[in-house]
Amino acid sequence: MSVALNHTIIHSRDNRESAAFLAHVLGLSVGAEAGPFIPVETANGVTLDFATIPAESITPQHYAFLLSEEEFDEAFGKxxxxxxxxYADPHGKHPGEINHNDGGRGVYFTDPAGHGMEIITRPYGYQEDGAA
Incomplete structure (x- = not known):
């Protein structure tokens, strides 16, 4: 059996608002409510289940999404x-900028619940074929 991430729960102040925000930025669809969850499914089949909890209980997490160059342009425009x-960095020291790490482009932003979101066009450590 191969192991694959199937879903994860993302805490939010308002599950519908957070799901709609991320789905809009990434060009994804918000699924039908399933119990206390509002799902957003990614292209590789991983479902992000947004759950409403009290704001003081939310611990900010980091979520990174790998996009094509065209998808990055669309998402960054949104x-x-x-x-x-x-920001170009996770610590917010380079506001209003993007980065060019690993030969691609990346940017950090915050969702309505305070989670750090990142979109990138190259995975960390990416090297062109034949590069040393």
């Missing part, structure tokens, strides 16, 4: 259009 702050 982030900018929303007026959300974005």
């Amino acid at each position: 982030i900018r259009a929303s007026g959300a702050a974005y």
